[in-house]
Amino acid sequence: MPSEMTLDAAVRAFPEIPRSALLKADLLRYGFQFGQVQVGSRHYHHHDERGQKGGVAAQAHVQGSVRLPDGTTVFMAHNPASPYTILSDPDGGPPSLWVSGTDEKVCGLSTGPRLGWTSSRTKRDTPMASIFTPSLGGGCGPLALFLLRHCEFVVDNEECRFCSWVRMGKSREMRPDVDDMRETLGAIWDEQRSIGYLAFSGGSLFDRTREADAFLTYMSAVHETGVKLPATVAAIQALDAPDSQRLKDAGFDYACYSMEVWAEELWKEIVPGKTRSVGRAHWMKCLTDAVKIFGEGRVLCNFVAGVETAVPGLYDSPEAAADSTLEGMKWCCENGIYPRYAVWIVQGGARLSDQKPAPLEYYARLMVGRQQLFQDYPLSVPATDCVHCLTQSFEADLARLDPGRYAIGEAGRHPWEHAHPMAHGTGGSSLAER
Numbered sequence: 001m002p003s004e005m006t007l008d009a010a011v012r013a014f015p016e017i018p019r020s021a022l023l024k025a026d027l028l029r030y031g032f033q034f035g036q037v038q039v040g041s042r043h044y045h046h047h048d049e050r051g052q053k054g055g056v057a058a059q060a061h062v063q064g065s066v067r068l069p070d071g072t073t074v075f076m077a078h079n080p081a082s083p084y085t086i087l088s089d090p091d092g093g094p095p096s097l098w099v100s101g102t103d104e105k106v107c108g109l110s111t112g113p114r115l116g117w118t119s120s121r122t123k124r125d126t127p128m129a130s131i132f133t134p135s136l137g138g139g140c141g142p143l144a145l146f147l148l149r150h151c152e153f154v155v156d157n158e159e160c161r162f163c164s165w166v167r168m169g170k171s172r173e174m175r176p177d178v179d180d181m182r183e184t185l186g187a188i189w190d191e192q193r194s195i196g197y198l199a200f201s202g203g204s205l206f207d208r209t210r211e212a213d214a215f216l217t218y219m220s221a222v223h224e225t226g227v228k229l230p231a232t233v234a235a236i237q238a239l240d241a242p243d244s245q246r247l248k249d250a251g252f253d254y255a256c257y258s259m260e261v262w263a264e265e266l267w268k269e270i271v272p273g274k275t276r277s278v279g280r281a282h283w284m285k286c287l288t289d290a291v292k293i294f295g296e297g298r299v300l301c302n303f304v305a306g307v308e309t310a311v312p313g314l315y316d317s318p319e320a321a322a323d324s325t326l327e328g329m330k331w332c333c334e335n336g337i338y339p340r341y342a343v344w345i346v347q348g349g350a351r352l353s354d355q356k357p358a359p360l361e362y363y364a365r366l367m368v369g370r371q372q373l374f375q376d377y378p379l380s381v382p383a384t385d386c387v388h389c390l391t392q393s394f395e396a397d398l399a400r401l402d403p404g405r406y407a408i409g410e411a412g413r414h415p416w417e418h419a420h421p422m423a424h425g426t427g428g429s430s431l432a433e434r
């Protein structure tokens with residue numbers, strides 16, 4: 001695939017796109033080097049290689065987000081080879097972003113949530129961060145709950161090629177402990193004062209009904225805590241209608257059945273496990289059946305934006321690869337399915353960990369094309385999404401930074417700024433100093 005456009009060249013080539021959105025794309029695809037700086041929260045690796053092996057840098061166990069000067073929120077993970085470095089201010093002020101190994105400052109930064117509870121344990125000595133996880137550094141304190149800490153696709157090397165969950169050693173199916181959950185949710189609420197959403201997720205099983213059973217067990221346990229829940233999402237393999245109905249009856253607000261990639265040719269290359277387990281055509285049927293159960297806009301489908309460019313010879317240009325995914329998003333909209341995307345982050349431990357990230361031209365095409373779909377299809381934005389919690393995509397940033405051009409259709413009606421209250425511990429409050 002031709003071309004490797006620099007950020008400055010992209011800013012010149014795409015004057016209709018706010019510079020912060022392009023910088024965010026560059027930061028997501030490359031990650032950050034952390035200098036000696038206090039950012040993010042301690043991250044418990046439930047399921048990836050770095051959680052299983054010693055000898056990795058301490059920064060690998062930190063995750064969170066930073067905000068650019070105009071408020072754009074960016075997911076932040078450590079990459080020792082990144083061209084961007086976060087450095088602390090020697091006078092104790094907020095950190096700033098630099099071009100690695102140079103004295104070229106890119107911009108100042110403010111920090112996203114820095115949470116104390118992820119280093120705490122329950123009375124039963126369970127690490128709280130092993131029960132709930134801060135979801136993608138979202139500024140409103142969204143949580144993820146990983147309930148199947150293994151994926152059967154790994155057995156025959158059929159794991160999704162972008163996934164780093166695959167070197168996780170012994171399979172473990174967790175059982176929820178209601179007391180641990182209640183105590184942890186209490187500690188989270190005391191500290192954050194906001195939980196943007198709660199996403200349930202985990203590895204895949206070839207028996208999808210059994211996979212759904214685990215989601216129901218966990219939802220029941222979370223309900224038993226008596227804690228008032230925010231919007232809940234089940235991120236799970238595509239289920240047949242009876243199992244989708246069970247999710248709905250259990251109280252899930254949204255079902256997320258992620259195709260990850262759109263084109264038929266990409267399915268066997270990128271998601272071989274999903275290809276064998278369900279298959280693309282049947283996955284799409286499960287999605288449309290689920291809309292009849294959850295309602296329009298309440299079934300989500302995520303795409304790993306950029307991973308298409310890793311398949312040699314398939315697309316002539318980054319724009320052609322983006323157009324393929326936009327075609328998939330359009331199909332979703334036509335069928336009442338809300339399309340989401342997250343920038344492909346090249347992860348250690350994934351099959352594609354030696355690939356170059358997708359070019360900026362790809363993201364320029366995709367982010368603008370996706371925004372146009374808000375105009376073309378009246379599908380409301382999920383309650384999970386806000387400008388502080390969408391740390392790996394650009395829908396909210398574009399709508400906020402250039403509303404005349406990008407807050408169109410449903411993107412103009414959604415309260416991107418105020419969908420959730422901001423969490424305490426965000427942006428240098430007293431909790432952030434913990």
Ligand code: SF4
Pocket residue numbers: 150151152153158159160163164165166202203204273
């Ligand atoms: S289904 Fe794919 S993305 Fe999910 S855990 Fe398994 S390999 Fe990873």
